[in-house]
Amino acid sequence: MTSGSYRALAVGTALALLWTSGAALSQSALPVADEASAEQEAMPVTSDGATLLPRLDVGAGAEGTAGTNLIAVTPEEMDRKKPANLREIFTGEPAVAIGGSIPSTQKIYVNGVDETNLAVTVDGSRQNNKVFHHNGTYLIDPALLKAVTVQAGVAPADAGPAALGGSMGLETKDAVDLLEPGRNFGGFLTGTWDTNSETFTTGASAFGMQDGFEFLGYINYSKGGNFTAGNGEEMLGTGTNLLAGLGKIAYETPEGNRFELSHEQVRDDALRPYRANAYINIRNEPVLRNYELNRQNTVFTYTNTMPEGWWDPKVVLAYSRTQVETPVFNRATGEIIAPAIGATSSFNGKVENKFSFDIGSVTAGFDFYSDRAKLSYDAVPPEFPDERASNVGAYAQARLEPFDRARISFGGRIDNQWFTGVDDTDFSNAGVSGNLSGEYDLVPDFLTAKAGISHVWGGIPLAENFIQNPAWTYPDDLEAVTSNNYTVGLEARFEGLTLEASLFRTDIDNARFPTAGNAMRNFDLRTKGWEIGARYEWDAAFASIKYADISADVDGIPADSEVGRYLTTPIGQIIMLGGGYTFHDWGVRLGGDVEIALKNEDTLVKHPTDPSDKVALPGYTVANAFVEYTPPTHTNFTLRADVRNIFDESYTNRASYGQDFEGVKPHLDPGRSFRLSATMRF
Template identity: 70%
Template sequence: MSSDILRALTVSTAMSFFVCPDALAQSAPAREAESRTSSEEEGESPAPGGVTQLDTVVVVDVGAGANATAGADLITIDQEEIDRKKPQDLREVFSGEPQIAVGGAIPSTQKIYVNGVDENNLAVTVDGSRQNNKVFHHNGTYLLDPALLKAASVQAGVAPADAGPAALAGSLGFETKDAVDLLEPGRNFGGFVTGIWDTNSETFTTGVSAFGQQNGFEYLGYINYGHGGNFTSGNGDEMLGTGTDLISGLGKIAYEAVDGHRFELSHEQVRDNALRPYRANVYINRGAEPEVRNYDLQRQNTVFTYTDTTPEGWWDPKIVFAYSRTQIGTLETDRFDPDIVSPTEGATSSFNGKVENRFALDMGSVTAGFDFYNDKADLDYKNATAPFFTDERATNVGAYAQARLEPFDRARISFGGRADHQWFTGVDGTEWKNAGISGNISGEYDLLPEFLTVKAGTSHVWGAVPLAENYLQNPLWTYGGGPEPVTSNNYTAGLEARYNGFTFEANVFRTDISDARLPVFGRGAPVPELTSIRTLDLVSKGWEIGGRYDWDAGFVSVKYADIDADVDDVPADSEIGRYLTTPLGQIIMIGAGYTFDDWGLKVGGDVEIALAYDGTMVRHPTDPTSAKKELPGYEVVNAFLEWTPPSRPNFTLRADALNIFDENYTDRAAYGQDFDGVMPHYDPGRSFRLSATARF
């Protein structure tokens, strides 16, 4: 189906709801303040047939499949914030949080850094499913459509034992929407149609969803499609290979029995298939390689979950079985002969799961269980004369327990540990076994109840042997005496003050990662033979302060983070930091929002300020020979206006003004901008995004 047909279908559907008040009158809920009954004031809502039904309580796991821990450095992007931001990529999801940097100008190249540490060193889940997405270092790791998101949460640095294995620098969890998150009160069926137009790249995105519940069954279907051209940067240059050809979908079915047993199956799939720079996140001219080539990037995630929504005493189980896979297909061109082209495909996959139970105690709870993963990373290099096919595999089984207790009124403490055993298989078929133990403890204490809280935490993590990136695998690799398991130590401390709507926070953090694996295809080997073994040590440290004021109709927030990272005791640059870190320096985030309830109007905006950073001038032994340069500072200002007409509450119009002052910049966490001879992948210049959503 062409984009013109999709555009016409979306616009006509949305406008039909706008111009047909009768249709809206049948489906639009009464305004919340006017529709409450006495039962709703008591926390109940009327259900069809005159039966009184309790409001649905949605429990969102924060972190990577684990509940929050006392004293943790926790950052949560909840449904309310996602609805306010209406993000179109991961960078917009985490806007306003300087501790979380997202590098990459387009969704398929975006990578997340938490406290300066690459997301590959965090325990990352989507709907509880472990993600193993280390495919190609010039691509992003998680091609995730934010339109599907219900919540995103980060436990930076110290993560609990039930967050999963290899939480070296914390945990990161994404959760997608359920039918009950979208249904209007008192209704069993609904849906929406949305259309978005971006003026810079002339990209149109349309999404359609339907969902419902009946007799204990729930279902949700969603599909989103985007198509558009290249965008222009702040200096007016067209950035080749930045067009949009994206399709994503989410399907969920669930059944919840009267006695509380809940079974849910979900499948999510995202595909980006378009021309990109030869190295997708940067422009490098090398010999006969073309300027752009097609990348076919696909990610899928399938999850089965069992829970009991009416737990009693020591019985509160959770069972998860999941399969995730990411693959990239492209053409490799010989640097000296453009006629030698090799179709290449790399894929990573993970079959994983866990079985756990939460034991309720008088002073808190203890969660205990075991988890497993079976990960694989493979590369098919289909050269006509010298093809090769490689893979690395890893299987891990872990057992864990995490206590979350409140020993007395003003103190909360969390501690736990896990033991893991891993079996690793290299490209040459050699097998290695390793085992290790991880532990964590954190807590918080109310120095002044309701006003001032101090918190701190520390952890030691055994991370096993990580798989190598697919596109770097070499069939001639050897492993010497065996790959070394990676380990880490984390330290966090902070203070939070609250008074009459004001909140002030200050945090310091440090992460030490030892023996981090950084394979290279064939250069920089520490021993004469061709080896896959190369390890580095990372230290990422810094501090963050922030203030926020909330009142009934709005908020204002300001946050500042100063983050430095060293690799082998030398300040990191974006080349040596692959899969470890990226140079960040000082970043300031400012945000504000206000709601005019009587008019159905929301306004807001945000500012990102990155200060110039010269820590990249130091050269590492294996860096390219290109001259190095400092990172320039920049200021980017965005604003939005959203209107839901009080007379048509199921229709919403929104306008976003992005990069209002047309700043020419590369976002701070992007790859390659600290080397001369490399053309940065600039971010989009000024753009206006217009959107319309009709709910039925």
């Protein structure tokens, strides 16, 4: 399809939305009073008339824990940001860095720790996404997400096994999140046009609930060309061909027993640089090759929305899978040898119950996973190596408020892991993890101190698919990876002003870093830093600023993006500013954000394993803004305009791979672009 066809499709979609808006006016939202009464009717109540609040799950499927560094991107924040990729989800949060200029190469770093060292779930399903170090570790369409929560560093025991650097939970949307008040059925259409890459994105959804049944179906498709960097250079291999979908069905009995089944799938299929996250070619390798990345996540969940006494159960049974397929070329002749297919998967689940008391609760249960990482390379000779790991764990986590000014949480877990190498050698290991955190109001309603500490046993991590070698052998005394995390902070609140400061450190010992010739090479990782921030909110607006200084060492030497490929990346000093204002009477909302990265010279130190000379990371400043309009008389219709990289800065995001080496050409990020979108709800 030509770019002209995309423009025609965009205009046609916009006209269709406008045409249907008039017919949909009769289905607009209820008055405010009716909304309140509808919400009250929807809330379950106990026999004595008390309202039961819904169970709040944050941070890798686990409840928020007092004293930890909790980063929560709420549904309200998601609606304000309307992110198009992972990086835009975390604007305003310098502790979370996203490397990669396109969705298929984006990687997440929390306090400088690579996402593969976190306990990551989607709707409670464990993710096993270490497929290829030149790809991102996680591909998802943000349009599917309701909220994202991160517990940086110290994570609770019920966050799952191997939460070495913390936990992260992503939650997709439900029908109840999208339905207009007072309605049982609904849907929406969206259309977005990006002027830089001439990318058009269109989405459609339908959802409803009736007699205890719920359903949701959503599909989103993006198609476009290469984008242009701030210096005017076209970045080859950055086109868009992304298809994402989400389906959910649920049933809730009158007694509150809720059964839900969801399936989410994302596919990215396009030409990328030969090494997808940087321009690195050896001899006669082509500049571009096709990458097809598929990820799927299927989850069954049972909960009770009206718990009584000590009965508040949760059961999760899930399967997740990520696959990358790309051809391998002969470096001497430039001819295709064979396609290489790498796939990681996880069959996982948990059974737990939350026991509530007057002063808090205790969550206890057990979980399991069966993970696999496999490479299929049909060359001569063919290679089909794979590694497998299974784990069973038991855990308990207490969250207590022993008196008015103090909140405390502590817990532990015991894990037993079975690991099988490419040569079918089996190993069995067991370990114990524990955590303690809390917060105390030094001055009630004004100043709170918080701190946390944890020790985590992580077992033997699987190697990424594309590095696996069928000739690998393993030592008899495999050592599990472990970590220690420390956080301490202060938070002050006065009317609408919040001031916060925190220190953090993560030590990961015996982290696995395999090479083609060494299955069990390992390093020790140390990340540390501090963060300060301020936020002021009033009726219709907010303003915020945060500064983070994050450093990382690998075996005692400052890390770079090569030696840190499974562990970390050099971050340095980042400043993020944000603000927004809503004109309620006019239906207008506007806002913006700025990211400032200061020059980082830590990368000039050369690690013994580095392949080439080093360069410092340059500083940059990137500003973005948006304006959104929802007509007061047509509240089911929204128009939005975003300006990304307003000043057309030529830069590479601080967390992106390869920019700290001589002779490596990293991806530049997109230059100035205008993003125009329309949403129609019915």
